[in-house]
């Protein structure tokens with residue numbers, strides 16, 4: 001015996017809050033319908049593959065599976081079901097404090113969404129009903145920036161009392177995204193427009209000037225010692241390679257290495273921009289996508305070229321971006337360029353890959369040491385060089401293009417091994433792992449003629 005569930009989706013993508021549509025979840029299906037008023041706004045919809053101007057008021061219906069209880073853009077708002085997920089744990093313990101102990105699985109997901117499905121990454125805000133939505137938007141975020149207090153120790157309790165406020169208010173600042181709180185706890189905050197100066201505030205809700213939305217990524221030194229400076233170095237390399245990379249600051253909060261990264265899913269005025277991960281986009285269109293590493297890099301290229309609903313404005317530029325990102329991920333020892341680490345962002349009405357995020361050289365840690373999470377050019381059946389050439393051809397480029405990008409990537413990573421050696425927190429054995437891997441890869445790339 002089950003009861004259908006219902007909820008609503010709102011968005012501030014058009015400067016002020018507006019209801020986008022209604023969600024119903026039955027035992028077997030997830031259903032979503034745009035409201036007529038939303039269609040009149042001409043604004044982007046739930047996801048790229050569900051454009052309001054085509055879908056209109058026809059209900060989008062998807063069978064629930066073990067991988068997706070909800071339409072993928074909504075599923076993306078739920079923190080992953082891993083037991084150690086910080087954000088999940090935080091919300092569940094807050095619920096428990098209020099006497100709500102949902103069954104594990106979708107019951108818990110739904111309760112979490114009701115509390116934390118709004119105010120996070122991207123442009124979708126999920127609420128239990130319209131009343132909750134209106135109430136939430138009408139409570140302006142407190143934008144006072146404060147220095148981080150002395151006793152801030154990053155425990156759950158500290159987080160709950162952090163802004164000297166009730167935990168519900170606090171939950172608003174801990175972002176509900178698929179991966180926020182993935183391996184590393186993160187906090188959504190605002191910082192001064194002029195950059196990090198040690199003070200933080202709540203993230204902006206709706207249009208405010210003077211502050212900038214940012215993410216704090218904290219190091220979990222036990223599992224990934226040195227990861228923050230490593231991510232910092234990888235972001236620098238991507239910028240040097242010509243990619244757009246958000247402003248960022250490396251700092252320490254109570255001795256914990258922390259990366260402060262400006263958010264690119266908000267405009268200067270604080271309004272959300274349309275953003276969707278490739279995972280969500282592909283899962284909407286293809287039921288065989290069940291994990292963030294389903295498919296292949298070749299399939300991403302194919303989708304860029306052939307999707308009946310355009311994923312990007314400039315297809316060639318997007319495919320070059322993909323090829324170069326993959327090559328740089330090899331040369332930096334990343335290995336983890338999966339579908340959730342690639343997103344499409346709409347700026348000034350133009351769809352393109354978002355700025356770079358999460359390019360961390362995970363191969364420095366032996367449990368993550370693999371060349372690539374997804375296949376490319378039948379690598380494995382054919383050797384590295386041949387696979388790269390095939391992948392390049394599948395993207396519709398000549399080998400000459402591959403050689404040109406390899407040249408750029410080798411140039412930008414020229415002194416990478418020395419820069420790894422110069423890191424202060426990464427343990428010696430991780431440095432050795434990573435430099436070894438990188439030297440081998442550089443040699444392999446160099447041999448491609």
Ligand SMILES: Nc1ncnc2c1ncn2[C@@H]1O[C@H](COP(=O)(O)OP(=O)(O)OP(=O)(O)O)[C@@H](O)[C@H]1O
Pocket residue numbers: 121177179180181182183184215246261262263264265277340341343357358360
């Ligand atoms: N600067 C940014 N602006 C806007 N959105 C961002 C930014 N950085 C990350 N995101 C979004 O937040 C999500 C989580 O960030 P990120 O990938 O850096 O962390 P993570 O996946 O939890 O880290 P890890 O892979 O180590 O577990 C991303 O999938 C992306 O959608």
Ligand SMILES: [Mg+2]
Pocket residue numbers: 179182340341358
């Ligand atoms: Mg990630």
